[in-house]
Amino acid sequence: MGRLKSLESSAIAFRNLTSLAVMNCERLNYLITFPVAKSLTQLTKLKVEKCKRIVVIVESNVGDDDEAENEITFSLLQDLDFSDLPSLQGFCSSRNCAVKFPSLVTLRTNQVPELKQISDAWHGVLLAR
Secondary structure, eight states: OTTOOOOOOOGGGGTTOOEEEEEOOTTOSEEEEHHHHHHOTTOOEEEEESOTTOOEEEEOOOOSSOGGGGEEEOTTOOEEEEESOTTOOEEESSTTOEEEOTTOOEEEEESOTTOOOOOGGGTTSEEEO
16 A cells, blocks of 8 residues: 555445554555545544654545534544654644544554644543553
8 A cells, every 4th residue: 555645435435434444554645535534424443553644634625614514523433543643733634624523432642743733522532642
């Protein structure tokens, strides 16, 4: 997967996905697009590690005028794990993108020195380093 730059596909293709682990993708700039992120309604675990170029998890091309549509809710996501992501700055590329994790139990970060954007949705979550 050394040449993979993003996971772009129809949002329908991922709607039943429960676990996503992405590792050692050196050219990956972002993981998924906004429409795909909104379709991941069954996702319970997300792990991203050793992706040197990844800057954001969700690439958002959403306009600034419709803030109600800029929300992504990962209703079932319980485990979020980011490791060895030296370029990761935040979860979503848009400043108006609101991300919610109502079921999140565990958030792990390890070697993510550029991470700047921490959503309010992450407060109160167990943070293990």
